[in-house]
Amino acid sequence: MSSPINVNLEEDGIALERFTGLVLIMNTPKGRGVFASKPIPAGTTIDICAALVLSPHDAKEHISHTELNNYTYNWPYPTGENGNQTTQAVVFGLGSLFNHSTHQQNVGWTRDLVRQVVTYRTLRDVRQGEELCISYGGHLTFVDADAEELKAEAEAEARDGGEAALARIELV
Ligand SMILES: C[S@@+](CC[C@H](N)C(=O)[O-])C[C@H]1O[C@@H](n2cnc3c(N)ncnc32)[C@H](O)[C@@H]1O
Incomplete structure (x- = not known):
């Protein structure tokens, strides 16, 4: 048995949480999509996802030429002297699977830049069978x-x- 490392769970731990009443549907008009298999009240945490922040160089020179580019999020990248440039981050977990809806989005997300996690919560009550969608913003690819x-x-x-x-x- 490996020996336990000395961590302060309360202070250092990031609580992970995922709502259980979800299914992945493979063949929707938007590709795969995440659907509610039971009703979800407004304000429910759907998932807390870790992000992998890419360097602007890697994002532009490597990832932008690949399919992965359709899955990344804009993310601020500190350039020193309090400056920021925008780079891309891969968000693990359900964060990479939510489709976009312009008017019917029912999930919102908040980013913790220090801990590099994204939290997704329902914006309203969600009915059983509804797709969970976020907004990708105005510039769709x-x-x-x-x-x-x-x-x-x-x-x-x-x-x-x-x-x-x-x-x-x-x-x-
Ligand atoms: C982050 S992925 C979402 C998961 C994806 N549907 C899959 O099957 O892996 C983003 C991609 O999903 C598709 N997508 C998301 N929202 C869409 C929409 N409103 N209409 C059409 N395609 C959409 C696009 O192909 C987009 O590049």
């Missing part, structure tokens, strides 16, 4: 599988004019 739905939404809004916009504003 692929055709959004929801594009037709988004177009129909935009057209309906244009048709309904101010009324739909007002209804939305009141809801906020």
Whole structure:
């Protein structure tokens, strides 16, 4: 038996947590996707994922030419003198499997730059069978599988004019 190393679990440990009611579906219009196999209340921690922060050189010269580039997150990289440049990080665990949704994202994420972990939490109640999606931001490198739905939404809004916009504003 290996001897236990002397660690302060409370002070040094990063609690890892993953919600258990999840399934991976292989063949969705967005590729593989993470779905809820039971209802998930708002504010539930879905996963806490460690990140591997790549040097800007490796990100640009090596990873950007590979499939892995579709899985990395923008990440600030300190350049000294309090400066930052943007590099890429590989986020292990479910962090690399959430698909993007422009309007229906139900999972948000926060980054701990010091400990290099990303925490994912539900933004609202999630129904059984719903896909868990995050937002990748505005610059997608692929055709959004929801594009037709988004177009129909935009057209309906244009048709309904101010009324739909007002209804939305009141809801906020
Ligand atoms: C981080 S991976 C997500 C997991 C991926 N679906 C898989 O099967 O490994 C990002 C890739 O998923 C796909 N993807 C994610 N969101 C999408 C969307 N809204 N529409 C179409 N494809 C999407 C794209 O191919 C994108 O490059």
